[in-house]
Amino acid sequence: MALQHHLLSSEYTLIGIDIAKKQHDAMILWPDGKNRLVRFENTIMGYGELLNIARKKNAPIAIAFEPTADYHRNIAFWMHSQGIECYQVSSLSCARAREILYQTWDKHDHKDAKLIIHLMHQGLMRPYYDPLVHQTMDFQELSNAYHQISLARTRCYHSLINHYVANYFPALEQFMHSSRAERFCKLLIQFPTPRTMTQRPKGEFVQVAWDVVGKKRYKQRFLEELYEIAAVSIGLPVPTPSLSVSMLKLQVERYLTSAYQRNELEKIAETPLAEPEDYRHLRSIPGVGPIIALIILAESGDLRRFLHYRQYLNYCGFNLSGKQSGQKKATYHLSKQGNV
Structure with missing residues (x-):
């Protein structure tokens, strides 16, 4: 962690802030060595109250905090807009300093504020890189949305495989590979159980399911084989229509929706990233696609x-x-x- 040598002098008013959700604890250390603990609300009025107290001594101000979820983003942006130097300290540094100074792992807000002042006094901090100020927030939000939608898609896929397919059509799992899951999910909406397939003659089933499966080699043979598998399936004989089948279709539609949204985000990812030179350099690395390049730029700035x-x-x-x-x-x- 880089030393900020210009802060080691006695000319700065240092503020260590322990970030919380509704109220923050701060310790103010003035150049003359006096200090004060302050608790303030997570509002603009609270921020202003903190600055008014710190500005009692006519000295430049620097604040530092331990990043806590996203709760530090608002106060850091506001302080930066007021011309205050903003720094961040490592969570690991705080934990080790807490153990050294207090011989305990207990976390107390006022003690953590003192720890941050201690780390500031030693110069153990990094300048805070604000994504909104440096115009990388769109990258972060796009990356975060892609991550959340991918998690939802994966959870829904595992739910389909481990519950619905296992109960109603176990033999279909051999075809439900991740690369082909969307195709068979569309088939499940039309034919959610083996009985819905076998209640039609084989030729009629092949004709109805022909466009549902999409492009596929040897489609005729595949659909006929699927019909024969459905005829001897050990799936639970759930009546159609029923509430159970409706819940199956609901989960399938959720999966298809999340898959569609993820594909759309992959297309969007290339639009705002086509101009930066760093993006083009990252894409030139073998194995780095648009999403990996997006994540790198979102996390690194x-x-x-x-x-x-x-x-x-x-x-x-x-x-x-x-x-x-x-x-x-x-x-x-x-x-x-x-x-x-």
């Missing part, structure tokens, strides 16, 4: 703010730890203790 590749490795938590004990040269490997 402007890649050019890192002056050396080791700084970026450190930012990602991949910096190497050296061991030289009893040796002429140090050997480097990934640290298993985390990064401060």
Whole structure:
């Protein structure tokens, strides 16, 4: 973690903020060594009250905080808009400093504010990179939406395989591979149980299901084989229509909706990212597609703010730890203790 040498002088008013949801705890350390603990509301009025107290001494102000979910984003943006220098401290640094100073792992808001002041006084912090200020918030929101929709799609797919297909049509699982799941989900809406297939003659079933399956090689043979499998299926003989079948169709439609939304986001991902040069460089790396490039830019922001590749490795938590004990040269490997 980089040292902020200009803050080590006694010219700055330092504010360490323990972030919470509704109320924040802060410790103010003035240049003359006096300090004060302040609890303020997570509102503009609360932010203004904190600054009014800190500005009693005519000195430049710097704040630092431990990032907590997304609750720090609002106060950091507002403070930046007021011309305040904003920094962040590592959660691991806070945990280790807490153990060293207080010999305990207990978390108390006022103690955490003091810990942040201690880390600021040592210069152990990084400048806070605000995605809204640096115009990377759209990347973050797109990446987050893609992640949430992918999770919902996966959960729904596992629910279909492990519950509905297992109960009503176990033999269909052999065809429900992830790359072909959408095709068979459309088939499940039309024919949710084996009985709905076999209640028609084979030729009529093939004709009705022909367009539902979509493009497929040897479609005639496949549909005839599927009909024969349905005829000897051990699936539960649920009547159609019924509430159980309606719930199956509901889950299938949820899966198809999330799959459609994910595909649309993949198309959208290339639109805002086509211009940045960093995106084009990332896409030139084998195995890096539009979504992976989107995630990298969403998490990293402007890649050019890192002056050396080791700084970026450190930012990602991949910096190497050296061991030289009893040796002429140090050997480097990934640290298993985390990064401060």
